[in-house]
Amino acid sequence: KAAEAQEAGKTTLVAAYREASVTSQHAADQRKLSAQTFAARKESEGISWQRLGLSLQSKADYYVKAAEAQEAGKTTLAEAYREAVATSQHAADQWKLSAQTFAARKESEGNSWQRSGLSLQSKADYCAKAAEAQEAGKTTLAEACRAAAVTSQRAADQYKQSALACAAGNKSEDSRLFNAAAATQAEADAIATQAEADATAARAKSSGAFDLF
Numbered sequence: 001k002a003a004e005a006q007e008a009g010k011t012t013l014v015a016a017y018r019e020a021s022v023t024s025q026h027a028a029d030q031r032k033l034s035a036q037t038f039a040a041r042k043e044s045e046g047i048s049w050q051r052l053g054l055s056l057q058s059k060a061d062y063y064v065k066a067a068e069a070q071e072a073g074k075t076t077l078a079e080a081y082r083e084a085v086a087t088s089q090h091a092a093d094q095w096k097l098s099a100q101t102f103a104a105r106k107e108s109e110g111n112s113w114q115r116s117g118l119s120l121q122s123k124a125d126y127c128a129k130a131a132e133a134q135e136a137g138k139t140t141l142a143e144a145c146r147a148a149a150v151t152s153q154r155a156a157d158q159y160k161q162s163a164l165a166c167a168a169g170n171k172s173e174d175s176r177l178f179n180a181a182a183a184t185q186a187e188a189d190a191i192a193t194q195a196e197a198d199a200t201a202a203r204a205k206s207s208g209a210f211d212l213f
Contacts, residue, residue, distance in 0.1 A: 012070070015067075016063055017064060020063045020064045023060035026056050027053040027054070027056035027057040030050070030053035030056060031050060034049035037049055037099075042103075044107065044114075045103055047114070048102060049099050051117060051118070052092050052095035052096055055091040055117065055121050058088040058124065062084040062124070063085050066078045066082045076134070076135075077132070077134075077135050081128060084125070084128045085124075087123050090120050091120035091124060092117070093117075094117030095113075097113045098112075098113035098114040098116075101163075108171075109166040111178075112160070112181075115178075115185075117156075119152045119155040119159060119181070122149075122155075122188065122189070123149045123153050123156065126152060126188070127145075129145040130144075130148075138199060140195065140198070143195075144191050147188075147191050148188045148195075149188075151185075151191065154184050155185035155188060158177050158181035159178065162174050162181060
């Protein structure tokens with residue numbers, strides 16, 4: 001793609017494709033590290049390195065989508081993808097922290113950082129889905145995905161507080177916050193799932209799938 005963009009004189013796209021390529025290589029490096037860690041029977045740490053690689057690949061993908069949307073004049077969509085890029089990097093940071101914490105044999109704290117990364121990546125994905133739905137004229141779905149993104153951020157914050165409480169030796173507060181975060185993320189996922197189900201049902205109805213005549 002970089003060569004094609006270069007041929008067409010689209011220098012911004014060329015730069016985006018090259019940046020994404022570098023990030024994808026970094027993602028591949030994390031997956032290799034994950035495989036090595038799994039081989040050493042360090043499962044929790046291996047999962048964290050694996051997820052770190054996935055978040056970095058998401059960052060690369062959203063980076064390209066942002067550039068392509070900007071090139072097409074879809075500035076609002078491009079802005080949402082750029083936010084997803086930043087949030088995916090934030091998620092990757094949490095995955096790295098969780099891997100390092102597991103390596104230090106701090107399982108409970110590592111679990112909280114791991115879940116924080118998961119919630120942040122969910123936020124990034126919901127943010128992108130909201131913009132895509134808005135672009136397609138699906139305003140109800142877009143609103144739901146935006147709400148899911150905001151709720152996922154709240155869950156990530158609670159998981160972070162859980163990790164900090166654990167690090168401070170406050171086990172009861174750690175447990176309370178971890179459970180609250182899990183419930184918050186479940187709420188976020190339920191919002192998006194219901195909205196997607198409603199959108200699917202609406203499409204089926206409009207196409208005559210429920211026509212009994």
